[in-house]
Amino acid sequence: MINEQIRDREVRVIGADGTQLGIMSAREAFKLAQEAELDLVKIAPTAKPPVCKIIDYGKYRYEMARKEKEARKKQKTVEIKEVRLSPNIESNDLNTKINAARKFITKGDKVKVSLRFRGREMAHVQNSKHILDDFAEALSEIATVEKAPKMEGRSMTMVLAEKR
CATH class of the missing domain: 3.30.110.10 (Translation initiation factor 3 (IF-3), C-terminal domain)
Known part of the structure; x- marks a missing residue:
């Protein structure tokens, strides 16, 4: 989930540089992300409270796809x-x-x-x-x-x- 899709009351926020910004409401976190001209992305939805990070979502998706492709490359199928x-x-x-x-x-x-x-x-x-x-x-x-x-x-x- 990204930006407005995050509906949790409280979220733990990690800044763009990796620093802990603490626990705050999802609206406040979204405002911080908008000020930095980045996206608020929920990276650990099962945690209490959920962990969100202020990052560039496009870049984040690209990194995840690259890691997945790398993992698939290392996988060996046994016939x-x-x-x-x-x-x-x-x-x-x-x-x-x-x-x-x-x-x-x-x-x-x-x-x-x-x-x-x-x-x-x-x-x-x-x-x-x-x-x-x-x-x-x-x-x-x-x-x-x-x-x-x-x-x-x-x-x-x-x-x-x-x-x-």
Whole structure:
């Protein structure tokens, strides 16, 4: 809120140079802002009493937008990549999948490893859990198991994330 929009009975006012001007009515604070040819901006509406500052509103909005843009730039999105395996996978194929997962993890992504069961393979689910355990063991130096192997429908999944 700025200028006339501030309807509070009392506000704590901070001057243009950053000095505390004390607690006064919103009208008095607005008059002080007009005399300085600046705006009265409510910067802490939840405080008791609310804190208002005498500043140039356009400049204030520009600074806030710049800070927000800077924060967004530093933010990193983590993607979840999926590696699909089957219960009767050969060791060379497993190594290829492990190398693909290693590449994803070193890039900073999480890896969802899913072991898909089809038809008769559903009868031997417990015998296949060791494949996911071996997968996690092979990547143990760079990754940790974020979500342990668990059955979800016809597939067993686990999630690996980069070690901190």
